Amino acid sequence: MTGEPRAARTEEVVVTACPDGPLLVRGPVRLVDLAGREIERHRATVALCRCGGTAIPPWCDGTHKVNGYRSGDGS
Template sequence: MSGRRADIVLCPAGPMLLRGQHTITDDDGVEHTTTRPVSAVCRCGKSASKPWCDGTHKVLPKKLRP
């Protein structure tokens, strides 16, 4: 696997990073397609731009972080 990067990376206490093209289905069943080389998906559930991460996890108490 040398030279290859993982398509999905779970950041400790942070978002899920997706590399490449992916389709995410939100809680309402709406599909969202990634448009960037690397996209950050919210895992804390508090982002104002769900399903994408807006950095809100950084201001949450540690016990509320993913």
């Protein structure tokens, strides 16, 4: 618990680069595809693929664990 009011925490967008894995996106962010269409989110926190191997883009499906993806930047 950070002591911040709950409303203040829910307005913040946080993107966490998991080492050798996805980008975890938390908060009220709007995701759009290349055509500008909104991508519907079903969860408050989503995992976006960085390895390019997912079968369910843009979401991570864990493929990075089997295809040897390395972020190479320490994150």
